[in-house]
Each structure stands twice: as C-alpha cells, then as structure tokens.
Amino acid sequence: MAISMIIPLFFLFTFFSALLFLRRRHLHRRLRLPPGSFGLPFVGETLQLISAYKSDNPEPFIDQRVNRYGPIFTTHVFGESTVFSADPETNRFILMNEGKLFECSYPGSISNLLGKHSLLLMKGALHKRMHSLTMSFANSSIIKDHLLLDIDRLIRFNLDSWTDRVFLMDEAKKITFDLTVKQLMSFDPGEWSETLRKEYVLVIEGFFTLPIPLFSTTYRRAIKARRKVAEALTLIVRQRRKGEKKNDMLGALLASGDHFSDEQIVDFMLALLVAGYETTSTIMTLAVKFLTETPLALAQLKEEHDQIRAKKGNPEEPLEWTDYKSMTFTQCVVNETLRVANIIGGIFRRAMTDINIKGYTIPKGWKVFASFRAVHLNPDHFKDARTFNPWRWQSNSETSSPGNVYTPFGGGPRLCPGYELSRVVLSVFLHRFVTRYSWFPAEEDKIVFFPTTRTQKKYPILVKCRGCQAK
C-alpha cells in the first residue's frame, strides 16, 4: 500500500477514535452507566484481560477495577462494551432473569462449531424442554440406579493402563470421554471412541480462534474435524433409528414426541460431549494438583477412601451409592476444588433491554459478564479466599448462604445439568486413584485461565501402585 494512502487512513482512524471516545463519555453521563474505563480504541482492555488470565494469578485484573469503581464496572473487551459484575446479588439477578432480561451470547467460533441445535445456543421453550430432558439423564436417582456402576467400571478400566509417567489431564480426558459416550449412546470404549476423541480435541481448539477460515488454520482444522464428528454421529443415529431401542440419551431423543431431525440430534449430542468432556476432566486434574500441594488434606482423603476399601475387602468390588454418600471429607474437597479452580469463571450474557440495577443502567444490547470467580475468591465471602482449604466446608459458617455466593454450576434456567454427575465422577475417580496409586509431580506445572482453565503441561505425574512391592 502506498504511503500516501496510509496517512489519510491514519487520520481517519484517529478521528473516529476521538468520536468514539466522546460518544462514550456522553453515554456515561446520560445513562448512568457503571463506572469504568474503555481502554484503547477498538481493542479496549482486551490485552490486559488476556495477559492476566494467561498467568496463574489473574485476580488483579478484577481486583484493581473493583477497588477503583466498585463491584459493577464497565470495560471494553473482545470488541464490545461489557459490564462486569463481581457482585453476588447482581450475578444472581442475571442468572434468574435468563431469557427475560438477558440472553446468552457466545463468540461466533463457538456457536459455529457447536451448531445451532446445541443446548448452549437453544432459547425459549425448546431450551426449557431439552434442559430438563438432559437433567433427567443425570439426576441423582439415575446416577444411583444406573450410571454409578458404569462410572466406577470405566474409571477402573482406564486406571489399569497407567504406568510410570502419565499426563493426568490427558488420562482424565479419556475417562470423561468414555463416560459421556457410554451415557449418550451406550458404547463401551474402543477404537471408535478414541478416533472420535482425537477429532474432538481439534474441534475444541477452534473455540477460541477468530472464526475466519482464511486467517486461522486452527479454525479451518476445527471445522473439518466437526464435520467428521457429525458424520460419525449421524451414522449412529441412523442405525439406531432402525435398530434396537436402548435406555440412553440417544434413545430418549429418538423416542421423544418432538420428532427431532438427525441434524438436531447430532448437534445436541455433539455439544453435550464437549460439556461432559472438557470441564469434568479439568476438575479431576486440578483436584489432584491441589491435593498434592496440600499434604494434610490428601492424607485425610486417603484415610476416608482406605476405610471404604477396607470394608469391601476385594478391590474389584464396585462402589455403591451408600459408599459415595459416606465420602464426607471428599465432598469438602470437591466443593473447595470447584471454588478455587472456577472452570467456568463466569458467564457472558447480552442485555435484551435497558436494565436498571443498583442505580446503574445497562443499555440494551450490551454484553454483561457475571464473574463467579470474583465472588468465590473474595475474602468478604470466604475467609482466606485464595487458599485451598477443604476444611472450610466442615464449619457451618461458610455454607450458611452458599446458594447466593457459591455458584460453580451457575444457576437459574441454565443451571449446568451435569452438576451432580460431575461431583460423582470426581468422587469416584478420587476414590479409585488414591486407593490404587501413590504419585508425585514429574515436573513443575502451573494453572492458566485463558482461553480455558488448564495446566500448562497437562500435569505430568509419576505413579506407583500402592502395595505393589508386596507382590
């Protein structure tokens, strides 16, 4: 491009930036927007946000703004003006007014890759029906009577193959993928599921790219992988339409009076596989990491699980619901891991109309981010909020109003349907893991929070089976 063109472009850019700046200042005064700063033109504060969440201590990004402006503030990230809430009451208001005042809003990459018939993108009455259908496949009575046995069996099956050095994050992903495939369509793990899983990895990598195939090879690869996954799932759906009826999620979708098309069913299952796969495996890995770094908690957890095993005698004997219910300290570990790790750190929504809250206006069309993380890590709500301390859940004080300040699974109409299932999976995994292996980290590894919560090196550990020496 000739230099003569760049100079006018530069002036144009400066001019529009100045205009934008003045308009925003005007907006702030007229509408009583929450206070805040929009940062640089166009990029806003996106770079500060990303660099904070790419570190193992992202808290300063929100802390600084909360200190300056209060728990509801305005910023400009990912190309849009966004109201951040670090306030539990406001977060609850946002969750409870889903579909009335706020609607969900995801980046183009995620909605393209998940597909429009996924639970995440559905709205209104259809969402309500599908949400409760999903819940009815993951509620506690179903887990107790049907799923627990498979969960226990598939976790044991996966643990069998561990020797020496394992990447815990990878192994946990295999487990959660196998479990989800089993639950959705009754398949046991094998070559088919492992091939499918490899494609899934590519799809998920595409979630946080620019959804423009020309610019991003990762996105191109993700689109291709999505097509392959959809083809594989479509085949299964077609077979099952003709073949036998089974009591699984796919069976329920096929039997539903809604007469869903193949495409609808495939989108729906494809997205549930993402949901079941990513989050639970991360929480499994982080629980082990936190426990490794908190030896007292690990010792107490081991004792709880050794006692359960001792009562059973044979290590092959399956876990029962009463065993799960007897894991009281484990439940504290589960809650504390969810609180500190915040796999879903918060949710983006869009204001459907001008909304007045706490004396401010959120203008129609603006983005809102309800930060659960900011609440979970706020010392006003949890003492020593930034340390992993499972014992806090033993005292009543912390749990007096957990519904308001503790929302690891969100809430309202979009409450995570897998909230109970993921707790059970994590508990059974911890049971089998600590009774079978001892381990130590093979390398230093740290947690990062962008684009998703994960450890940088997939948490490599060296495992040794407990009591093997005796053989």
Ligand SMILES: *[C@@H]1O[C@H](CO)[C@@H](O)[C@H](O)[C@H]1NC(C)=O
């Ligand atoms: C769980 O869902 C099943 C249907 O799948 C239903 O019959 C049962 O009542 C539900 N149980 C609970 C505790 O909600």
Ligand SMILES: *[C@@H]1O[C@H](CO)[C@@H](O)[C@H](O)[C@H]1NC(C)=O
């Ligand atoms: C864990 O958190 C849930 C809320 O999600 C609460 O109902 C439960 O009592 C907590 N468990 C313990 C052991 O405090």
